[in-house]
Amino acid sequence: MDHNRPENPPLVAANGVSKVFPVRPGLYASGRRYIHAVDRVSLSVSAGEIVGLVGESGCGKTTLGRLLLRLETPTGGSIFFDGVDITRLRGRRLRGIRRGMQIIFQDPASSLNPRFTVRETLVEAILAHRRRPSNRDLNARLAALLQMVGISIATLDRYPREFSGGERQRVAIARALAVDPRFIVADEPISSLDLAHQAQIVALLEQLRKELDVSFLLISHDLDVVQRLCTRVAVMYLGRIFEIAPAKRLFDHPRHPYTQALMAATLSPDPDSQKRPLILPGDPPSPQDPPKGCTFHPRCPHAEAQCSALEPPLRKAAPNHFTKCYFDV
Numbered sequence: 001m002d003h004n005r006p007e008n009p010p011l012v013a014a015n016g017v018s019k020v021f022p023v024r025p026g027l028y029a030s031g032r033r034y035i036h037a038v039d040r041v042s043l044s045v046s047a048g049e050i051v052g053l054v055g056e057s058g059c060g061k062t063t064l065g066r067l068l069l070r071l072e073t074p075t076g077g078s079i080f081f082d083g084v085d086i087t088r089l090r091g092r093r094l095r096g097i098r099r100g101m102q103i104i105f106q107d108p109a110s111s112l113n114p115r116f117t118v119r120e121t122l123v124e125a126i127l128a129h130r131r132r133p134s135n136r137d138l139n140a141r142l143a144a145l146l147q148m149v150g151i152s153i154a155t156l157d158r159y160p161r162e163f164s165g166g167e168r169q170r171v172a173i174a175r176a177l178a179v180d181p182r183f184i185v186a187d188e189p190i191s192s193l194d195l196a197h198q199a200q201i202v203a204l205l206e207q208l209r210k211e212l213d214v215s216f217l218l219i220s221h222d223l224d225v226v227q228r229l230c231t232r233v234a235v236m237y238l239g240r241i242f243e244i245a246p247a248k249r250l251f252d253h254p255r256h257p258y259t260q261a262l263m264a265a266t267l268s269p270d271p272d273s274q275k276r277p278l279i280l281p282g283d284p285p286s287p288q289d290p291p292k293g294c295t296f297h298p299r300c301p302h303a304e305a306q307c308s309a310l311e312p313p314l315r316k317a318a319p320n321h322f323t324k325c326y327f328d329v
Ligand code: SF4
Pocket: 256, 257, 258, 294, 295, 296, 297, 300, 301, 302, 303, 304, 307, 312, 324, 325, 326, 327
């Protein structure tokens, strides 16, 4: 059962999705080992929603985003897009579904082809999924895309190296919008930018959310940005969802000890001050050998005996608010 569905029918839904990667044995180790990058996760994104996905590095956020886009094939569970089961789709049918989905990467410098001008980048994206329009329609489309992301039409024939980091990310966002997607995974879209450009890209995403009928999964370390942009937020730890709730409720009343620790470690009382890195006390356990019971118990200040014996369920703590902890701490 999906505990995390908002009230509107989902556009994208993962139902009990898992992804296991085999790991090469070390020099002295024998036998195959596996990493459970994503472990029985259920998560949905409805039309017009921006769902935030937060957690420490290596917790499985990016893998979950790639699974929702079917850039990875799950090893368990199922994925639906607009009511269609896309879990095992391949070839032309998968390419057809992908027209409605896009990804924005962390580093626009490496995601844009340095040999392509802005015009070539956008035309390639437009033509990848539709027949060539007339030159007039194509030029109108290019102008509309650049206007949407706040880049001058005069820059159409420039190369990525001629832009700042923030402008490159705007071009990458224009490329994602070129196919009129219904769902975008934005994977740390501001973390490679300086503070001034971060603020501009956040303002742009906020504007797009209001103006376009696009749903987003926003993967981010930056809880200030997630709080500002997202309608709901899911918190991940070692491949599992630990808490999910509407954004305001989660930030006003975080229930899970891990969410509370994340917020204490990173949320800044002064939004203009330098961001603090997301580092919690204690080392995260190895995903190859996660602790038994609640996987957070070695780091949890509220752990009791039962926490190391049995895994707690993701339980309803309040309307639309779910937490994977035995207690109301
Ligand atoms: S189940 Fe126990 S160890 Fe896990 S978060 Fe809750 S109190 Fe902490």
